[in-house]
Amino acid sequence: MVSFQLTDDQKEMQELFRKFAQDKVAKVAEEMDEKEEMNMDIIAEMKELGFFGIPFSDEIGGAGMDVLTYALMMEEISKVDASTSITLSVHTSLCASSIEEFATPEQKEKWLRPLADGSKIGCFGLTEPNAGSDVAGAVTTAEKDGDFYVINGAKIFTTNSGFADTFLVFALTDKSVPAHKGMSAFLVDRNTPGLEVQPDIKRMGIRAASNAEVYYNNVRVPAEDMLGKEGTGFKIAMKALDGGRIGIAAQSVGIAQGALDEAIKYCKERKQFGKPITAFQNTQFRMAEDQAMINAARLLTWQAAVAKDNHENYNFLAAQAKLVAATVANDVCRHAVQYMGGYGYCREYGVERKLRDVKITEIYEGTSEVMKMVMSGSMLR
Ligand SMILES: Cc1cc2nc3c(=O)[nH]c(=O)nc-3n(C[C@H](O)[C@H](O)[C@H](O)COP(=O)(O)OP(=O)(O)OC[C@H]3O[C@@H](n4cnc5c(N)ncnc54)[C@H](O)[C@@H]3O)c2cc1C
Structure with a gap:
């Protein structure tokens, strides 16, 4: 326990x-x-x-x-x-x-x-323009050339790519077999010739984060910079995403708690019909429900984190935590704007930004639909 x-x-x-x-x-x-x-x-x-x-x-x-x-x-x-x-x-x-x-x-x-030690920043290039949820649809290749691999292709939505030093990128080293057997992982230094980071993609939320398309044009990587064995890239990517989901679940919990705290502070002060907004039972009950759901999401997140710390299988727990936390966080941020009325909708108060930011938690590192695929896959085996 x-x-x-x-x-x-x-x-x-x-x-x-x-x-x-x-x-x-x-x-x-x-x-x-x-x-x-x-x-x-x-x-x-x-x-x-x-x-x-x-x-x-x-x-x-x-x-x-x-x-x-x-x-x-x-x-x-x-x-x-x-x-x-x-x-x-x-x-x-x-x-x-x-x-x-x-x-x-x-x-x-x-x-x-x-x-x-923080002297460099890393990023992760898996998603391609035509391979999102279906990672196996990737077409970026890495062809062996003596002691090097030569990477060609494009990755999209690579977070941190605007300023990252180290690119972990996934490419097919064997196109004759399915990607889960033919994909390999490579560590690439930002300054390698042929690696081109495009300008940041304009987004609805998390707008200060760097997120861009990255082109790999004949990027020559020493064979010794392959991560794991040839053909194990798919496994490495899936494992990374399992762990990443704990972080996104925690992110969702944080966004939600931040939005609810902001709304409570505001609604205690704001008076309508001669009373603070928090005096209306509708507000009280919904806030209580929101806090209960955030606490439940936090416990699921911590459960997945502890399982990882204990070297237990956390694949299902991480997907469950992300699914629940992202759903709760999107609900809570929508409520937070509503609690605050027109002021919640204005840039001056942080909840407007949180409502834009929170949407991504249902999309990246596997959409909520993909979380259900991961969970049901393990439940119905
Ligand atoms: C801001 C941002 C940051 C990101 N950062 C990174 C990063 O750092 N590195 C990286 O590699 N990627 C990153 N991504 C990519 C992200 O992981 C993908 O966007 C995500 O996996 C979904 O892929 P897609 O956008 O191609 O959507 P699609 O796969 O095209 O899906 C579209 C819709 O169809 C649904 N769907 C797809 N297949 C099924 C199915 N079998 N059953 C039911 N529903 C399905 C999806 O759930 C979704 O709702 C980022 C994306 C964004 C927007």
């Missing part, structure tokens, strides 16, 4: 994340959204504080903490800004965690250490 009592260390870190989020990130979040640009000073501060290496061992330059602590960070940062938290999440759970799990000791020194 999993215990959800946080340790003193976890509580201390939670407080540190909360303080940093409130004191630093909250102050720039609105401006970043308006400018559609990440504040690189905030990124630099988070690197300095070790936020980019939370679940990695201190021997490899990380903070030596656990996945639950990483989820606590994701929640606290997401309470104030989802663009900042997705930057941390893609770097940590999709890129660096894959290297931690599948790299050789030499590769870990070369690629994981600078990611874990």
Whole structure:
């Protein structure tokens, strides 16, 4: 039975994340959204504080903490800004965690250490223009040429690509077999000739995050920079997404809690019909329901994080946590705007941004429909 009592260390870190989020990130979040640009000073501060290496061992330059602590960070940062938290999440759970799990000791020194100690930022290129939910539809190739592989193709929606140093990219090394056997993973330095990052894609939400199409035109990668064995790329990608979903579930919980907290603060002050909005039973009951659903989503998220920490199978738990948390978060953000009426709809109050940001939690790292496919696949085996 999993215990959800946080340790003193976890509580201390939670407080540190909360303080940093409130004191630093909250102050720039609105401006970043308006400018559609990440504040690189905030990124630099988070690197300095070790936020980019939370679940990695201190021997490899990380903070030596656990996945639950990483989820606590994701929640606290997401309470104030989802663009900042997705930057941390893609770097940590999709890129660096894959290297931690599948790299050789030499590769870990070369690629994981600078990611874990925050000197470099990572990204993850799996999705292609014609291969989203159906990852196996990918057409990017990597052809062997002596001691190199030559990558050709295009990846879309690569988060962090505008400023990432390390690209974990997936390409077919054998087109004669299905992608789950013919795909391989490669670690590519941003400055490799032929790697071209396009301008950021204009989006509805998480507008300060970097997200672009990336072209790979005859990108020559040394064979030693293949992650895992040839043909294991699909497995590596699926494993990365399993772990990533814990971070997105925590992000959803954070966005929802941030929106509800903001709405409660406002509705206690705002008076109509001679009473605060919080005096109406409709508001009270719905707020109670919202908090109950957020708490349930948080417990599912922590359950998945603890399962990963305990090296148990967390595939179903992570999909379940993401499905529930993303659904709850979208509901709560919609409610938050409604609690606040016209002011909720205005840019001046943070809930308008949260409602735009939260939609993505039902889409990336597997849509809610894909979460149901993962869960039912394991239930009905
Ligand atoms: C802001 C943003 C950031 C992202 N970051 C990254 C990143 O860093 N790296 C990366 O590789 N990718 C990234 N992605 C891609 C993301 O993971 C995909 O958008 C997502 O997996 C869905 O793929 P798609 O957009 O092609 O939708 P599609 O696969 O075309 O799906 C369209 C709709 O059909 C539904 N659908 C599809 N197949 C089925 C089915 N079998 N049964 C039922 N319904 C189905 C889907 O659930 C969805 O509702 C990002 C996307 C966005 C928008």
